[in-house]
Amino acid sequence: MNLTTRVLGKTYQFLNLKEVMAKANEEKSGDQLAGIAAEDAKERMAAKLILSDLTLADIRDHPLLPPETDEVSRVIEDAVNEKIFTEIRNWSIAELREYILGQQTGNDQIRRISRGLTSEMVAAVTKLMSNLDLVQAASKIEVTTHCNITIGQRGVLSGRAQPNHPTDSIPGMKAALYEALSYGIGDAVIGINPVIDSADSVKNILLATKEVMEKWNIPTQNCVLAHIKTQMKAIRQGAPADMVFQSLAGTEAGNKAFGIDVALLDEANDLVRREGTGTGPNLWYFETGQGSELSAEAHHGIDQVTLEARCYGLARKYKPFIVNTVVGFIGPEYLYDSKQVIRAGLEDHFMGKLQQLPMGVDVCYTNHMKADQNDMDNLAVLLSAAGVNYLIGVAMADDCMLNYQSTSYHDIATLRETMRLRPATEFEIWLNRMGIMENGRLTPMAGDPTMFM
Amino acid sequence: MNSSIQLELFVNRVMEELEKKLSESPREPMIDHSSTETVHASDPDVVTVKVPQPKWKEGLTELIESTPARIGVWRTGTRPLTKEMLKFRCDHAAAIDSIYGEVNANLLDRLGLFAVETRYGNTENYLKRPDMGRIVTEAGVATLRQACKPKPQVQIVVSDGLSANAIDSNLSDVYPSLLDSVDAYGLTAGTPFFVKGGRVAVMDHIGELLEPEVLVLLIGERPGLVSSKSMSAYMCYRPRNGTVESDRTVISNIHPGGTPPVEAGAYIGTLVLKMLERKASGIHLDV
Structure with a gap:
């Protein structure tokens, strides 16, 4: 494995694959915080050049985190189809990029090779792609999933209704949910982040959302984003959960900080299949985001793009209904400004799609980041062009419980109209029946939440 | 959208509504x-x-x-x-x-809280280097060793975190009700103090220094748009180096429009008692 190159009159010698992978990243404050980023633009280019000539076999033969010591690595290794890997093992990363972007390569071809790729290979090719590469490559990949309804079809842009409330008030959540539905948002999931992480609270919210769904015959699915253990307890007490949720990290130690491991996920998977209310087969909702491993000091010196790809490698095991990267939530120490957030959003969406995940993105920022709502408008348009499965819908983009800004009900409605996208088919039929939508556009009735009272 | 069709639908709908309204009640101006x-x-x-x-x-x-x-x-x-x-x-x-504000020094004096700092340096650095907000400065360590009662049952710490505004607005309600609650359960609190430039995991460094049974950190949250005054209470049974996030219990959204500050103080006391009884916190507490 060659780790030496000359760029602009200077020779660069890297120690190992881990260093090449980290330094080949576009600039991110999180990699700088970890002390592993390229020192300057030239060193970054040297790392990219080296990486472009490495083969898929080089990457597989030099694990950044050996399967013997990390269960996420074991999950990723176990999923590799050896026959397909053997066909492509001598491809360089440059060749992998060109194959994915090639005119002859469509959804089926990408789906096939994806079974021979590890998360590290997916991260590697991402580091060699421009933002527009990431948009075009992702737009080739169609991942449809079914919980109670099907989402992810080409031409469909779904929305999560996220009617959070700062004290978990059920009437307050319902009010924000009615507003979401009146704008045609809620086909991905009615998903609520609770303030109080207790089984009773989770059960009450699941019952309340289910009641609204049943009263108005809404073809969607509900979920409460508490810790998985709390949801399991609620389900065992009879709470109606169509899906279960969990945040994932890309290392075993990172997941330990989240209070989970593969055994617990397996147990929850078994439980939701036996006692969940969703039709399936896709019964999970995962969230991820660059920087969470470093935040938990569980990154093992690995860069945040690679660790993010590994989250998706773990997620894939459970065949989720939806996955999203909460791209700008973690803060400026990992993604400093809008440029870094936009890049990360496109990277994460592509890396998830390449691993056959139904990717959504929480296009978002916190108030201590150098970003504003205009930057979110930009990223949302880019992701809509890239074929993102769903975006987050929050009233006027302002989450009054999580204290950050995302995309709004208005934004998703606008993206659908501007980019000629539609809600999920079954949900659109319901919107038509309710008089909220007609021929894919909002009617004059849309935007009146009292229609659900 | 075809605006004339939309307008027509709109007018029809308005007329329908008007008819309904007219039959029910005195007409509102359209x-x-x-x-x-x-x-x-x-x-x-x-x-x-x-x-x-x-x-x-x-x-x-x-x-x-x-x-x-x-x-x-x-x-x-x-x-x-x-x-x-x-x-x-x-x-x-x-x-x-x-984000760029400072906690009112009079408030800290009035509540008897002395101040130490983390290695945060300045606000820009605080934002980029959370690791520095997790470590108390050497001078601060010396102060804590000298001023604080070691191995307390309950250690209360206050920090500005990402919103000094949150401490200014809520501390004078949360803190006395927390002390009352601790007293009412017959528990004893150590020497309270304020940490400037703190991150949540500064709990671990303080835990190593003072070895409390339970540590309560009242800290300003990242400011939101509805409220820039929201405070969180992080609680941990025996926080030490190596404590992970899921070992901590948190009550977030403490502000007048969220969890009311006085109620939050009392509730924190109840959780502290549970942690001491069960010798656990975070996801291991099972509430």
Whole structure:
């Protein structure tokens, strides 16, 4: 494995694959915080050049985190189809990029090779792609999933209704949910982040959302984003959960900080299949985001793009209904400004799609980041062009419980109209029946939440 | 969108509604979209009911009052109305300001809290280097060793975190009710103090130094748009180096529009008692 190159009159010698992978990243404050980023633009280019000539076999033969010591690595290794890997093992990363972007390569071809790729290979090719590469490559990949309804079809842009409330008030959540539905948002999931992480609270919210769904015959699915253990307890007490949720990290130690491991996920998977209310087969909702491993000091010196790809490698095991990267939530120490957030959003969406995940993105920022709502408008348009499965819908983009800004009900409605996208088919039929939508556009009735009272 | 069709649908719908209304009650003046937009044009803080012809007008007020979320805001096409959009931008401007504020020194004096600092340096560095906000400076360590009772049953610590505003607004309510609650359960608190530039995991460094059974950290949250005054209480049974996030119990959203500060203080006391009884916190506490 060659780790030496000359760029602009200077020779660069890297120690190992881990260093090449980290330094080949576009600039991110999180990699700088970890002390592993390229020192300057030239060193970054040297790392990219080296990486472009490495083969898929080089990457597989030099694990950044050996399967013997990390269960996420074991999950990723176990999923590799050896026959397909053997066909492509001598491809360089440059060749992998060109194959994915090639005119002859469509959804089926990408789906096939994806079974021979590890998360590290997916991260590697991402580091060699421009933002527009990431948009075009992702737009080739169609991942449809079914919980109670099907989402992810080409031409469909779904929305999560996220009617959070700062004290978990059920009437307050319902009010924000009615507003979401009146704008045609809620086909991905009615998903609520609770303030109080207790089984009773989770059960009450699941019952309340289910009641609204049943009263108005809404073809969607509900979920409460508490810790998985709390949801399991609620389900065992009879709470109606169509899906279960969990945040994932890309290392075993990172997941330990989240209070989970593969055994617990397996147990929850078994439980939701036996006692969940969703039709399936896709019964999970995962969230991820660059920087969470470093935040938990569980990154093992690995860069945040690679660790993010590994989250998706773990997620894939459970065949989720939806996955999203909460791209700008973690803060400026990992993604400093809008440029870094936009890049990360496109990277994460592509890396998830390449691993056959139904990717959504929480296009978002916190108030201590150098970003504003205009930057979110930009990223949302880019992701809509890239074929993102769903975006987050929050009233006027302002989450009054999580204290950050995302995309709004208005934004998703606008993206659908501007980019000629539609809600999920079954949900659109319901919107038509309710008089909220007609021929894919909002009617004059849309935007009146009292229609659900 | 074909605007003439939309207008026609709209007019039909308005007429239907009007007929309904006329048969039920004295007629409200018909609100047209352009006139509602100009109401309160000079005051971006006043949000009026903007949905021009809601199916149930009183219901709309009830919905809006049930949540601080920005609902019932209406639209032009699929976009928000101008004043609503500008109000959002004003609130964002205010939130950015609160990150750079300082906690009122008189408040800390009045509550008997002395101050130490982390290695945060300055606000820009604090934002980029959370690791430095997890370690108390050498001078601070010396102060804590000298001033604080070692191995307390309950150690209370306050920090500005990402919003000094949150401490200024809530501490004088939360802190006394927390002390009352600790007393009422017959527990004993150690020497309380303030940490400037703290991150949540500064609990571990303080835990190593003072070895409390339970540590309660009251810290300013990242400011939101609805409130830049939201505080969190992080609690941990025996925080030490190597403690992971899921070992901590948190009550977030402590502010007058969220979890009321006085109630939060009492509730923290109850959780502390549970942690001491069960010798656990976070996801291991099982509440």
